[in-house]
Amino acid sequence: MNSIEISHLTKKFGNFVSVDNISFNVKKGEIFGFLGANGAGKSTTIRMLCGILAPTSGDATVNGFSITKETEKVKKSIGYMSQKFSLYDDLTVGENIDFFGGVYGLYGAQLKARKEWTLEISDLKGKENLLTGSLPGGIKQRLALGTAVIHKPAILFLDEPTSGVDPISRRNFWDLINTLSSDGTTLLVTTHYLEEAEFCHNIMLINAGKIIAGGTSKELKSKFIKGKILEIESNNPVTLMEDFTALPFINDISIFGKKLHLFVNELYPGDEQLRKIAYTKYESEIISVNQITPTLEDVFIHLLEGSHVK
Template sequence: MNSIEVFELTKKFGSFTAVDNVSFNVKEGEIFGFLGANGAGKSTTIRMLCGILEPTSGDAFVGGYSIVKSPDKVKLNIGYMSQKFSLYNDLTVEENIEFFGSIYGLFGKSLKQKKEWVLEVSYLRGKEKLLTSSLPTGIKQRLALGLAVIHKPKIVFLDEPTSGVDPIFRRNFWDLINELSSEGITVIVTTHYLEEAEYCNDIILIDSGKIIAQGNPKQLKTNYIHHPIFEIQCENATDIIECLEKQNFVDEVSLFGNNIHVITNSNLKEINQILELLSDKNVKSISKITPTLEDVFIHLLEKKNENQKN
């Protein structure tokens, strides 16, 4: 069953189209990743789906309610952790919990129970009186997520919840997301970290307001790159990239840390071809690899830029 159904959703700011005719479905209980570069239109889409921002055209059903006809019903039935604001920094941990609890109509015993749960998931038991501004980012984000689901919504939107969080805490934050999902909560999450996309059941990639790829991580890796990818470990990457870019059998070359990824455009003995070509360069190893999501996204974005140039 679908938790969210989006139909040709568009948002214009004046003559600028931030979200352009976007349609997709999100299944109940899944973790749905929303990826795209800065300014791609992720937050704008999420704000529309939360019933906060009115679409220019199109509609979406979130938990069965239309964001155009019943935005207030939508708001009551979801949790939302926004990108810019999620907690009052000048309140203590306890005051934030009480404030957000009261917004969602929690008082007395039910608030007390929820408060215990939020303190536990954010590792803040016994630290209720700390000022929120004094918390490390990772803890703050866990507190914010706890508060976004304090009223037990069936759907929660997390807009870049791990931005600025260190890798260990990021992993740890995803354990919490998985926990929510295993309880049947549908999670829609935006991120810039491609390794996080691997943890999602389904993903869409948007660019300039348009969907350019859609599927689960496995589908994305098999459906969008049709030629072999090679990883070259080497010392003088710039030199090698320059050399490869000139070759007819090479489609794309990109730098991944200290390594180079090469997408070829034929299926013929490329590995030997590359080895021969780079015989006088300092290549440590070369191997055929399964594409990462980063390979897929770079490939799609480069293809799109090329099409725009032509």
């Protein structure tokens, strides 16, 4: 069963096409990763799915309701948390929960129970009277998530929920996301931390408003990365990167700090030969060669550079 079904969704701002005719489905209970560079159209898509931005053309259903015709019903089915974790810094923790619970239509005993739950998941029990502005980023983010799901929505949209948060908090946050998912909540998450995308059941890659790839992490890697990936360390990575493009056994090269990732094909002559070529032909020394398993980052860069060439 699909929680979200998107068909030919398009959003134009004047002449600028932010989202260009995209279609995909999100299954109930899955964590769906929506990846792309800044300005690729991720937030615009999410805002359309939340019913706060009208699409130029196309439509989508969220929890079975049309985002163009039944926005009020859509709003009752969803939770939303943006990169800014929209909490009121000048309200206390408890007051923030009261407010968001209230605008989502909770009151009385129900609100009280959900307040307890929110305090628990954000590690803020007994700290209800602290001003939200004084909380550290990670805690604030958990509180924001708690307030976004206070009304137990069927679908939760998270728009870059972990930007600006330290790695440990990010890890804890993903534990929380997994818990929500196993409780049956459908999650659509955008992120540009690619290691986070590995936690997603399904991934969609968007660039300049268009979908360029989709599938599970495993599928993406096997589909787009042919041959081996070698990580080499060199004293001269930048020039070597340019020099290597001329070699027939190298399909693609990307640079990661001082290291280069070479996407080699079946013509690859072996590590010793590579060192020799580098030394004699390009006067660069290769310090180490290791074969690595491809990451999503490799897939990503490979795809994005491919789309540039086109």
